[in-house]
Amino acid sequence: MADLGTTTPGGYLLVLAILLPLAGIILSFIPGGRSAERVALWSTPFGFALASAIAVDVGRAGKPVVYAIGGLPPPLGIALRADGIAAVMLIAAAVIVTAAALYARAKFATPEGVRESRSSLTFWIMLQAIWAALTIIFVGGDLFNLYVALELLTFAAVPLVCIDGRAETLAAALRYLLFALLGSICYLLGVALFYGAHGTLDMPLLAQRVQATPVVWTAAALMTAGLLAKTALFPVHLWLPPAHANAPAAASAVLSGLVVKGSFFLTLRLWFYVLPALPADRIAAVLGWLGSAAVIAGSILALRQARLKLLIAYSTVAQIGYLFLIFPLAAGSQPWSAIGWSAGLMQVLAHAFAKAAMFFSAGLLAEALGHDQIARLGGAARVLPLTFLTIALGGLSLMGLPPSGGFSAKWLMLQASIASGQWLWSLPILAGSLLAAGYVYRILAPALSDSQVSLELPPKRSHEAIALALTIVAIALGFAPQTFFDFLEIGRPVPAGLP
Amino acid sequence: MTPSVLAGLVGAALVGLGLYGLILHPHPLRKLLAFNLIGSGVFLVFGIVARRGAAVGFRFDPVPQAMVITGIVVAFAASALAVALILRLSAETSRVTLDPEAWTRRNGEDAE
Numbered sequence: 001m002a003d004l005g006t007t008t009p010g011g012y013l014l015v016l017a018i019l020l021p022l023a024g025i026i027l028s029f030i031p032g033g034r035s036a037e038r039v040a041l042w043s044t045p046f047g048f049a050l051a052s053a054i055a056v057d058v059g060r061a062g063k064p065v066v067y068a069i070g071g072l073p074p075p076l077g078i079a080l081r082a083d084g085i086a087a088v089m090l091i092a093a094a095v096i097v098t099a100a101a102l103y104a105r106a107k108f109a110t111p112e113g114v115r116e117s118r119s120s121l122t123f124w125i126m127l128q129a130i131w132a133a134l135t136i137i138f139v140g141g142d143l144f145n146l147y148v149a150l151e152l153l154t155f156a157a158v159p160l161v162c163i164d165g166r167a168e169t170l171a172a173a174l175r176y177l178l179f180a181l182l183g184s185i186c187y188l189l190g191v192a193l194f195y196g197a198h199g200t201l202d203m204p205l206l207a208q209r210v211q212a213t214p215v216v217w218t219a220a221a222l223m224t225a226g227l228l229a230k231t232a233l234f235p236v237h238l239w240l241p242p243a244h245a246n247a248p249a250a251a252s253a254v255l256s257g258l259v260v261k262g263s264f265f266l267t268l269r270l271w272f273y274v275l276p277a278l279p280a281d282r283i284a285a286v287l288g289w290l291g292s293a294a295v296i297a298g299s300i301l302a303l304r305q306a307r308l309k310l311l312i313a314y315s316t317v318a319q320i321g322y323l324f325l326i327f328p329l330a331a332g333s334q335p336w337s338a339i340g341w342s343a344g345l346m347q348v349l350a351h352a353f354a355k356a357a358m359f360f361s362a363g364l365l366a367e368a369l370g371h372d373q374i375a376r377l378g379g380a381a382r383v384l385p386l387t388f389l390t391i392a393l394g395g396l397s398l399m400g401l402p403p404s405g406g407f408s409a410k411w412l413m414l415q416a417s418i419a420s421g422q423w424l425w426s427l428p429i430l431a432g433s434l435l436a437a438g439y440v441y442r443i444l445a446p447a448l449s450d451s452q453v454s455l456e457l458p459p460k461r462s463h464e465a466i467a468l469a470l471t472i473v474a475i476a477l478g479f480a481p482q483t484f485f486d487f488l489e490i491g492r493p494v495p496a497g498l499p
Numbered sequence: 500m501t502p503s504v505l506a507g508l509v510g511a512a513l514v515g516l517g518l519y520g521l522i523l524h525p526h527p528l529r530k531l532l533a534f535n536l537i538g539s540g541v542f543l544v545f546g547i548v549a550r551r552g553a554a555v556g557f558r559f560d561p562v563p564q565a566m567v568i569t570g571i572v573v574a575f576a577a578s579a580l581a582v583a584l585i586l587r588l589s590a591e592t593s594r595v596t597l598d599p600e601a602w603t604r605r606n607g608e609d610a611e
Contacts, residue, residue, distance in 0.1 A: 144566050144569075147570075147573075148569060148573065151573045151576075151577070154577075155576065155577070155580060158580065158584075159580075162584065162587075165587070165591070166591070167588060167591040167592045170584055170587055170588040170591060171588060171596065171597055171598070173584055174527055174581065174584045174585065174588065174597060175597045177577070177580065177581055177584065178521070178527065178530055178531070178534070178581070178597075181534050181577050181581070182521060182534065182537075184573075184577075185534065185537050185538055185541055185574075188541050188570060189514070189541045189544065191566075192541060192544045192545045192548050192563070192566075193544075193548075195548055195562070195563060195566075196544075196547070196548035196563075
């Protein structure tokens with residue numbers, strides 16, 4: 001644990017990964033709106049290369065890559081760390097941001113001769129800002145630094161929701177902002193209490209110092225509540241469906257696939273990295289119950305939606321519920337907790353790719369047909385075969401049918417729940433899959449029917465290909481080898497007791 | 500009652516008042532003001548936390564003070580963003596409401 005404060009050989013890569021999108025934001029401002037698109041598009045391959053290089057470094061060293069900012073190790077300075085899950089999330093973020101940037105060119109490009117518009121400048125800058133904030137969240141090691149990153153993420157995500165300026169999107173964005181602000185202020189109060197009690201906010205140092213005292217419980221409860229509001233777990237999910245369903249498709253994909261995962265990632269960091277020593281069985285059970293409620297309620301609400309984008313947004317509420325089953329299933333140091341851990345991370349990744357692809361497809365479909373009413377989709381699969389193939393494959397992963405990332409995630413969760421004797425958790429997992437099958441069927445059944453439908457505008461093949469590529473990643477995750485799961489374990493603090 | 504305890508109680512009261520306002524007031528501007536009240540309470544708690552250093556001989560621990568400054572800047576930026584959204588919303592429609600159904604109901608059907 002002692003070496004988590006000194007810079008390791010590849011540490012500078014973490015700084016570059018943060019600086020790249022930030023430099024992109026500044027560069028987008030200086031030469032004017034027309035070049036923002038070019039800057040964003042050109043920075044994506046570099047970001048992907050950096051994320052891959054970090055992953056290679058982590059894999060080769062078998063331990064986290066660390067960079068102590070300014071050469072000052074914590075508790076004096078702040079350290080950036082990338083472990084297995086951080087490296088994997090960095091790659092996932094780079095891929096989805098790249099896909100969103102390529103997809104968004106149709107709507108937000110400003111070719112020569114077209115007037116620059118405020119919405120396209122906003123889109124490209126906010127996309128890069130989301131990427132920067134997520135990178136800081138994934139590699140940050142200091143709880144206050146992470147607070148600032150969370151706020152950056154919110155400030156970048158809110159304008160994307162209301163980018164078209166219609167009144168309903170403004171109201172959705174405002175609701176999102178108010179929920180997020182309440183969440184972040186709770187988180188900040190928790191940070192203050194942690195600092196007051198233990199004098200450091202560095203995660204590994206704090207993990208050594210915390211004990212089960214009332215102040216630590218209060219701080220943990222406040223931070224968890226704040227993060228749940230930002231992750232849109234069931235009782236505080238109200239802001240998510242209108243916000244995600246009203247944003248442009250490229251933005252929805254990033255919001256649903258990545259942004260909610262940012263605050264979930266911090267919840268994981270809090271309970272598994274900062275507080276592994278606490279006897280938190282009850283808390284884990286409460287989070288598991290909330291997750292189960294989210295799976296059931298989100299899926300049932302998804303079944304009742306009239307619009308495709310709202311259906312997909314409610315499906316996000318349900319799929320987020322699965323993520324919180326990781327808390328009871330990966331707790332402690334039993335052999336099954338590694339299975340639960342793999343399952344949770346697999347669910348994060350599979351949902352990110354599948355959901356981004358589904359939002360892309362919903363956007364293509366809405367543009368091609370001029371509406372996204374599910375009741376009027378009759379026969380649409382005949383005219384948009386690739387789009388519906390994408391929706392079907394993404395749906396496969398959401399339901400958890402093999403072979404797909406979603407299947408691996410749910411299968412591993414079931415294994416962990418049986419192996420740990422907590423078989424009760426297998427009920428929401430199975431019920432959620434059944435309900436997911438229901439709402440995917442609701443989209444596909446009318447689309448495959450015989451009725452005639454006319455296209456307003458044929459979709460671009462390249463856009464359909466982007467969405468299809470993302471679902472193929474979600475499916476391919478189902479074939480992830482054991483080395484991938486071993487990689488996710490790198491840097492995970494395991495409480496004493498495991499060989 | 501030491502100044503620290505007094506400041507802590509005031510901080511707690513501010514957070515409580517703010518939470519009450521944030522949850523119960525329907526108007527977004529009032530909600531935003533309530534959020535700022537919570538923020539003030541939290542910053543006050545940070546102020547007391549800064550007294551920790553007193554035990555080791557420092558007059559104050561500068562780290563929480565730096566955090567308060569950052570926190571104030573962030574809260575200010577958040578308020579500015581929220582006010583901009585509220586202004587835009589009131590310019591677009593006569594009613595400033597957070598109800599996402601308000602527009603769909605008026606049209607009788609789901610908005611496109």
